[in-house]
Amino acid sequence: MFRHPFPDRLLSLRHLMPRLVQEMEMGHPDWYGFAFLEESRTLSATIHQTESAQDHVDRGLVLRLMAGGRNLETASNDLDPDPLLEAARALRLRAEALPALPVAPVAAFPWSHWKASELEEMVAKQWPENPTPQTEAHFSPEVDEEPPATLESLLADGRARREKALAWDQGFIASNGFTEPLSSVMVQLRSRTVIQVFVDRERNQSQTLPITLSTLRGQTRGGRSMRALSGGMGGRRIGAFSEEDFALALGVPHRLDRAERLTPGSWPVLTAADVTGVIAHEAFGHTQEGDTVRQGRSISPQLRGRQIGNTHASILSHGALFQSGEHAHGTNASAFFDHEGQFSRKHSLLHAGVLGDPMTDLLSSQHLGLPATGNGKRESWRRPTLVRQTNTYFTWGTESVEDLIGKVRGTGFLARWSHGGMEDPKGANLTAGAEYLEEIVDGRLTGRLFVGPQGGHVELSGYVPEMLQGILGKSGPGPESAPDPLNLSGGCGKYHKEYVQAGCGGPWILWEKLLCG
Numbered sequence: 001m002f003r004h005p006f007p008d009r010l011l012s013l014r015h016l017m018p019r020l021v022q023e024m025e026m027g028h029p030d031w032y033g034f035a036f037l038e039e040s041r042t043l044s045a046t047i048h049q050t051e052s053a054q055d056h057v058d059r060g061l062v063l064r065l066m067a068g069g070r071n072l073e074t075a076s077n078d079l080d081p082d083p084l085l086e087a088a089r090a091l092r093l094r095a096e097a098l099p100a101l102p103v104a105p106v107a108a109f110p111w112s113h114w115k116a117s118e119l120e121e122m123v124a125k126q127w128p129e130n131p132t133p134q135t136e137a138h139f140s141p142e143v144d145e146e147p148p149a150t151l152e153s154l155l156a157d158g159r160a161r162r163e164k165a166l167a168w169d170q171g172f173i174a175s176n177g178f179t180e181p182l183s184s185v186m187v188q189l190r191s192r193t194v195i196q197v198f199v200d201r202e203r204n205q206s207q208t209l210p211i212t213l214s215t216l217r218g219q220t221r222g223g224r225s226m227r228a229l230s231g232g233m234g235g236r237r238i239g240a241f242s243e244e245d246f247a248l249a250l251g252v253p254h255r256l257d258r259a260e261r262l263t264p265g266s267w268p269v270l271t272a273a274d275v276t277g278v279i280a281h282e283a284f285g286h287t288q289e290g291d292t293v294r295q296g297r298s299i300s301p302q303l304r305g306r307q308i309g310n311t312h313a314s315i316l317s318h319g320a321l322f323q324s325g326e327h328a329h330g331t332n333a334s335a336f337f338d339h340e341g342q343f344s345r346k347h348s349l350l351h352a353g354v355l356g357d358p359m360t361d362l363l364s365s366q367h368l369g370l371p372a373t374g375n376g377k378r379e380s381w382r383r384p385t386l387v388r389q390t391n392t393y394f395t396w397g398t399e400s401v402e403d404l405i406g407k408v409r410g411t412g413f414l415a416r417w418s419h420g421g422m423e424d425p426k427g428a429n430l431t432a433g434a435e436y437l438e439e440i441v442d443g444r445l446t447g448r449l450f451v452g453p454q455g456g457h458v459e460l461s462g463y464v465p466e467m468l469q470g471i472l473g474k475s476g477p478g479p480e481s482a483p484d485p486l487n488l489s490g491g492c493g494k495y496h497k498e499y500v501q502a503g504c505g506g507p508w509i510l511w512e513k514l515l516c517g
Contacts, residue, residue, distance in 0.1 A: 001142045001143065001144055002142070002143065003126075003140040003141065003142055003143070003208075004140045004143070004193070004208035004210060005138065005140075005208075006136075006138040006195075006206050006208070007195065010037070010039065010195065010197070013037055013061070013079055013197075014037070014136065014197050014199070014204070014206070016081055016084065017035040017037065017061075017197065017199035017204070018199055018201075018204065019085065020035045020063060020084055020085065020088045020199075021033050021034060021035055021088075021199055021200055021201055022201075023085055023088035023089055023092065024063060024065045024088045024091055024092050025065075025092075025201065026092060028067060028092075028095075030105040031065060031066065031067040031068070031095070031105070032065070032066045032067075032105065032106040032107070032108055032200070033063070033064060033065040033066070033067075033088075033091075033200065033201075034064055034198060034199060034200035034340070034341060035061060035062070035063055035064075035197075035198075035199045035200075036061065036062040036064070036196070036197070036198055036199075036339055036340075036341075036381070037059075037060075037061045037062075037195075037196065037197040037381075038058075038059070038060060038061075038062075038194065038195070038196050038197075038339075038378075038380065038381045039057070039058070039059040039194070039195045039196075040057070040058050040059075040192060040193065040194045040195075040380075041055070041056070041057045041192070041193050042054070042055075042056045042057075042190065042191070042192040043055050043150075043151060043154050043190070043191045043192075044056075044154075044188070044189065044190045044191075045151065045154040045155050045157075045158045045188070045189045045190075046158075046186065046187070046188045047155065047158035047159055047161075047162045047186070047187045047188075047189075048162075048184070048185075048186040048187075049184075051155060051158075051159075053151040053154065053155055054151075055151050058077075058380065058381075059077060059079065060075055060076065060077040060079075060380070060381035060382065061075065061076060061077075061079060061084065061381065062074075062075045062378075062381050063075070063084075063087055063088055063091055065091050065092065065095055066105075066106045066362070067095035067098075067100075068095065068098065068099070068100030068101060068103075069100060069101025069102065069103030070095060070098055070100075070101065071363060072091055072094055072095055073091070073384075074087050074090070074091055075381050075382060077381075103366070104366070106362060106366060108200050108201050108202045108203075109202060109203070109341075109342070109372075110133075110202040110203070111128070111131040111132075111135075111202070111203060114343050118345070119320070119343060119345060120320040120321075120322065120344070120345065120346075122141060122142075122320065122322040122336075123139065123320050123336050123343065123344070126138075126139045126140075126336075131203075133201060133202050133203065133204065134204065135203075135204060136204050136205075136206070137203075137204070137205045137206070138205075138206045138207070138208070139205070139206070139207040139208075139336040139337075140207060140208040140209070140210075141209075141210070141233055141234065141322050141329070141330065141334075143210055143234045143235035144234070144235050144237050144238075145235035145236045145237050146210075146235060146236070154189050154191065157189060157236075158187045158188075158189050161187045161189075161214075161216070161241060162185060162186075162187045164241075165185050165187065165216060165218070165241075165246065165249075165250060166181075166185055168246045168250055169181050169182050169185065169218065169250045172250060172251050172254070173254065176251075176254070178254045180221065182218045182219060182220055182250060182253060182254075183219055183220060183221045184217075184218065184219040184225075185216075185217070185218050185219075185250070186215075186216075186217045186218075187214070187215070187216055187217075188214070188215040188217075189213075189214050189215075189239070190211075190212070190213045190214075190215075191210075191211070191212055191236070192210075192211040192213075193208065193209070193210050193211070194208070194209040194211070195207070195208050195209075196209070196335075196339070198337065198339075198340070198341035200341060203341060205336075205337065205341065207335060207336045207337065209233065209334075209335055210233065210234065210235060211231070211232070211233060211234075211332045211489075211501075212231040212232070212234060212235060212236055212238055212239040213229065213230075213231040213232070213239060213332060213489060214229070214230050214231050214239035214240070214241060215227055215228070215229050216228045216241055216245055216246070216249040216250070217249055218249045218250040218253050219253055220253045220254060220256075220257050222257045224253045224254075224256035224257050224259075225253055226248055226249050226250075226252045226253050226256070226417070226435060227248075227249055228241065228244075228245035228246075228248045228249040229488070229489065230242065230245055231332075231489065232327070232329050232330055232331045232332050232334075232488075232489045232503075233322065233329050233330040233331060233332060233334045234329035234330075238327075238329045248417065252417075252435075252436075255449055256436060256449060256451060258449070259436060259449040259450060259451045260448065260449070260450050260451075261450065261451060261452070261453055261454075261455060262437060262450040262451065262452060262453055262458060262516060262517070263453070264453050264515075264516065264517035265515075265516060265517075266513040266514065266515050266516070267411065267412050267413055267513065267514065267516050268408050268409075268410075268412035268413070268440075268472075268510065268511065268512060268513060268514075269412060269413050269414075269415055269437075269460060269510075269511045269513075269514040269516065270401075270404055270405060270408070270412065270413070270414045270415070270440065270508060270509070270510045270511075271415045271416075271434075271460075271508065271509050271511065272414070272415065272416040272417075272508050273325070273485060273486040273487075273488065273505045273506055273507065273508065274416070274417060274418040274488050274504075274505065275415045275416065275417070275418045275432060275434055275460070276393075276394055276505065276506040276507065276508065276509050277392070277393055277394075277418070277487065277488065277490075277503075277504030277505040277506050278418045278420070278421040278432040278433070278504060279394075279421070279430065279432050279460075279467070279509075280315050280392045280393050280394050280504055280505075280506055281389060281392045281421065281492070281502065281504040282421045282422065282423040282430040282431070282432060283315070283423070283430055283464045283467070283468070284300075284315050284349045284350050284355065284464070285315075285317070285349070285389045285392040285423075285504075286298075286389075286423040286425050286494075287299060287300050287423065287425040287428065287464075288300055288317075288349045288355075288358040288359055289358060289359055289375070289386075289387040289388070289389070289425075289494075290358045290359055290360035290361065290364030290365065290368055290370070290373075290375070290387045291361065291363070291364045291386055291387040292387070292425050293358045293364070293368065294363075294364045294367050294368060297425055297426055298358075298425040298426060299425065299426055299427065299428045300355065300358055300425070303355045303428075303465075304355050304356070304357070305354065305355065306354065306355060307353050307354055308350075308353060308354070308355055308464075308465045308468060308469075309350065309352075309353035309465065309467075309468025309469055309471065310353050310468065310469050310470075310471055311352045311353055312353075312397060312471035312472075312473065312474055312509075313350055313352065313353040313394075313468040313469075313471055314348070314350055314351050314352055314353075314394065314395040315348075315349045315350040315392065315393065315394055315395075316346055316347065316348055316349065316392070316393060316394075316395060316484075317346070317347045317348075317349055317359055317373070317375070317389065317390060317391070317392050318344075318345075318346045318347070318390065318391045318393070318484065319333070319334060319335055319338065319344030319345070319374050319375070319390035319391065320334060320335070320336060320343075320344035320345060320346075321334045321390075321391045321484060321487055321503065322334055323482075323483075323484075324391075324482065324484040324485060324486055324487040324505065325482050325484070325485055325486030325487070325505070326482065326486065327486065330391075330487075330503070331391055331487050331488065331489040331490075331501075331503025332489040332490075332501040332503065333389075333390050333391055333489070333490075333500070333501040333502045333503040334390065334391065334503065335390070337374065338361070338374045338375060338376045338377055339376050339377050339378045339385055340361060340362050340372070340376035340385060342362075342372045342373070342374035342376065343374060344374045344390065345373075345374060347359060347373045347374075349392070350468075353468060353469075357370050357371075358370070358387075359373045359375040359387055359389070360372050360373050360375060360376075360387060361375055361376030361377075361385055361386070361387045362376060362385075363385075364387055374390075375387050375388055375389070375390065376388075377390075377500050378498075378500075379498040379499055379500055383498050384498075386494060386495065386498065388492065388494065388500050388502070389492060389502045389504075390502065390503065391487045391502070391503035391504065391505070392502070392503075392504050393484070393485060393487055393503075393504055393505045393506040394474065394485070394506030394507060394509060395474075395485070395506070395507075396474065396475075396476055396477050396484075396485050396507050397473055397474020397475055397476050397507050397509075398474070398476045399473045399474065399475055399476060400475065400476070400478075401475050401508050403473070404472075404473050404474075404475060404508055404509075404510045405440055405443060405444070405445065406443040407443065407472060407473060407510055408440045408441075408442070408443055408510070409442060409443070410441070410442065411439065411440070411441055412439075412440040412441075413437035413438065413439060413440060413450070413516065414437065414438040414439075414440055414445065415434035415437055415458070415460060416434070416438070417434060417435040417436070418432065418433060418434060418435070419433030419434055419435050419457040419458075420432075420433045421433060428463060428464040428465060429461070429462070429463055429464065430461065430462070430464055430467075431459050431460065431461040432459070432460045432461070433457050433458065433459055433460070434457060434458045434459075434460060435457050435458075436449050436450060436451050436457070436458060437449070437450045437458050437516065438450075452517065453517055458516055458517070459516070459517055460514045460515070460516055461514070461515045461517075462513075462514055462515055467511060467514065470511055470512030470513055471509055471510070471511060471512075472510040472511065472512055473509070473510045474506075474507045474508070474509050474510075475507040475508040475509075476507070485505055485506050485507045486505045486506075487503045487504060487505035487506075488503060488504065488505050489501070489503055490502055490503060490504060
């Protein structure tokens with residue numbers, strides 16, 4: 001196991017960044033400025049009937065100044081010292097030309113603001129000893145294998161995986177009575193390494209975030225398709241396809257060719273980790289984003305501190321999630337600190353049915369009078385900071401999956417594979433998609449599969465407080481006693497569809513009634 005060191009090629013830029021901060025704040029001790037550098041390299045390959053591959057590098061630096069109640073920033077990918085210093089001076093001059101507003105100044109958080117003992121283990125064990133503003137601290141997760149260095153190696157890996165998938169499909173149809181192979185089998189591999197540096201007058205810190213994601217997709221001649229996604233925060237091995245991935249992406253499409261169409265209605269539904277996670281993300285993920293709250297676009301202020309769910313209803317936000325469930329790695333959304341330098345930590349959005357404080361970035365923290373929770377994220381250095389989710393999930397319960405299935409009386413359904421979701425933060429309604437449903441009758445899975453009424457995926461919807469009052473039980477950690485339930489890698493679009501990586505998950509949850517259609 002090893003960690004990625006900070007690369008030498010970025011050292012000169014890192015050493016320049018304190019000067020840029022000094023230039024922005026010069027003569028104004030109550031102003032707050034910081035510099036944020038981001039470099040990402042993404043290698044991707046798609047292996048289908050045809051092949052494509054891309055090696056893309058993007059690098060840029062953001063200068064931000066919070067002065068006199070104003071929030072000013074500029075960004076550039078021209079990273080020579082002279083234009084950057086000129087940009088810092090220009091930002092200060094813009095701020096000096098504006099009248100100050102009666103807003104309390106933003107403080108710079110020193111290292112001592114955080115106690116290493118209260119941070120996640122992966123963060124705490126890399127915490128610098130006796131840090132000062134001049135300390136250059138670097139953080140990175142432990143990985144077992146480096147990402148591929150070339151497109152040729154990525155393509156070779158993808159070809160081998162596709163050949164194995166085609167052979168698996170031939171064996172599946174031969175042993176299960178299907179007459180023809182899948183019409184399409186596609187493998188997509190993606191390796192992304194992100195390096196970020198945050199510098200203000202109190203701290204100089206960096207992180208390397210290696211992300212490996214592998215997708216396998218199968219489709220029948222009838223158009224039924226499924227995909228399996230593996231990987232997250234770590235090296236190449238975590239992106240390997242398992243037998244379960246083959247069964248999902250290659251076996252389920254054959255079974256969906258024979259699926260029935262669902263009659264819309266309200267049913268008991270058991271959701272597995274990925275569908276549970278989408279519900280958490282849409283329920284009190286988006287509703288609990290501080291900028292949405294600040295702009296009056298969320299019902300959260302009217303509900304805060306009130307009992308809106310039963311005692312099973314607990315949702316956490318956790319940016320520094322470097323292992324979960326049976327995985328020894330985190331999701332693609334995990335990080336040591338956010339894009340405003342705030343270290344990631346666990347935050348309770350909903351505890352035993354009582355709504356807590358929202359997630360915040362620096363601006364919403366200032367306006368709402370709440371602590372910064374480390375949820376300030378950008379789509380990239382080109383885009384503004386918004387309050388964004390990291391990993392959002394329901395907490396563990398105590399029951400087995402078999403016991404939850406056994407609780408279903410009459411007809412109900414199992415929803416195991418997600419298909420996106422949407423939320424209404426002001427009205428507290430949500431919809432979460434499932435690729436298909438499997439029937440449960442009197443506590444037993446029948447094997448019958450159902451697609452949506454129009455032949456596509458199924459939407460699960462409801463009024464969030466009613467849903468949370470109707471949780472009948474949650475699965476427990478089992479013999480492994482994992483501290484956090486399974487979270488899976490994913491993504492999230494917001495406002496003008498700025499897209500960021502977002503993980504979500506949780507235990508299996510049995511819901512009394514969800515509208516299925």
